[in-house]
Amino acid sequence: MRDAWRLAVGTFTALPVSPPVQADRAVLGRAMLLAPLTTAPAALVWAGLGAAASSGWAPAGVVAVIALVVTALLSRALHLDGLADLADGLTSGHDPVRSLEVMRRGDTGPAGAAAVVLVLLLDAACLAVLLGSAAGTALALVALVASRLACPVCAREGIPAARGEGLGRGVSGTVAEVGLLGVVVAVGAVAAAAGVVLAPLAGISSWTGALGPLLVVLAGVVAAVVTRAHAVRRLGGITGDVIGAALEIALATGLVTASVVMTAVVHA
Numbered sequence: 167m168r169d170a171w172r173l174a175v176g177t178f179t180a181l182p183v184s185p186p187v188q189a190d191r192a193v194l195g196r197a198m199l200l201a202p203l204t205t206a207p208a209a210l211v212w213a214g215l216g217a218a219a220s221s222g223w224a225p226a227g228v229v230a231v232i233a234l235v236v237t238a239l240l241s242r243a244l245h246l247d248g249l250a251d252l253a254d255g256l257t258s259g260h261d262p263v264r265s266l267e268v269m270r271r272g273d274t275g276p277a278g279a280a281a282v283v284l285v286l287l288l289d290a291a292c293l294a295v296l297l298g299s300a301a302g303t304a305l306a307l308v309a310l311v312a313s314r315l316a317c318p319v320c321a322r323e324g325i326p327a328a329r330g331e332g333l334g335r336g337v338s339g340t341v342a343e344v345g346l347l348g349v350v351v352a353v354g355a356v357a358a359a360a361g362v363v364l365a366p367l368a369g370i371s372s373w374t375g376a377l378g379p380l381l382v383v384l385a386g387v388v389a390a391v392v393t394r395a396h397a398v399r400r401l402g403g404i405t406g407d408v409i410g411a412a413l414e415i416a417l418a419t420g421l422v423t424a425s426v427v428m429t430a431v432v433h434a
Contacts, residue, residue, distance in 0.1 A: 211233065
């Protein structure tokens with residue numbers, strides 16, 4: 167488990183950690199399951215920024231952008247790079263070999279640039295709404311944590327790798343279905359429990375407090391599954407870029423869902 171922690175933190179964050187002693191498929195699978203917990207540094211920053219915005223110490227729009235900048239720095243912008251590469255690859259044509267070659271190059275084309283800009287704009291718009299209140303900040307944190315469920319979703323058993331090397335080849339098929347279900351249920355349960363606890367502070371019912379976070383988690387997981395399925399259909403399997411793209415799409419979907427939930431609660 168120590169190696170899995172080291173691998174998860176070293177892969178999904180910019181925090182310095184010792185390299186794992188071994189990195190076999192069992193360790194890789196555990197690292198994918200631990201991915202949601204690697205959001206802790208970014209989550210602390212988001213919570214602090216949300217407190218600043220909700221108390222009127224900083225404009226919500228500025229705080230939203232800062233939250234995204236910090237998150238990108240903490241992840242070395244790895245996931246945004248995956249989103250750009252996948253967008254470029256999928257728009258280069260229907261030949262999987264050509265698409266994978268375009269993704270391998272690393273340079274960002276028009277489709278990749280547009281995907282990153284549009285997703286970040288969407289994230290910022292949602293965070294500007296969410297970080298202005300304690301309840302909204304809590305939903306934003308749920309979206310952040312749930313977005314990392316894209317990692318075990320993409321690494322689920324039965325999902326092939328698109329290449330014979332790289333991160334996708336290493337983690338493909340390493341997460342058992344029971345493990346994936348377990349981590350999704352765990353994240354959903356913790357999010358719902360937190361919603362119930364915070365519901366009185368937001369002036370809403372416990373049922374509403376639990377349902378909102380569950381919808382955010384579900385939306386993120388569905389977005390990750392859809393992204394993975396499309397990538398497998400077009401590329402023949404997953405790559406590290408697919409995982410990064412699924413994560414960013416799951417985050418954006420979760421934040422949109424959280425914004426809709428907050429708007430519905432405010433106008434209820």
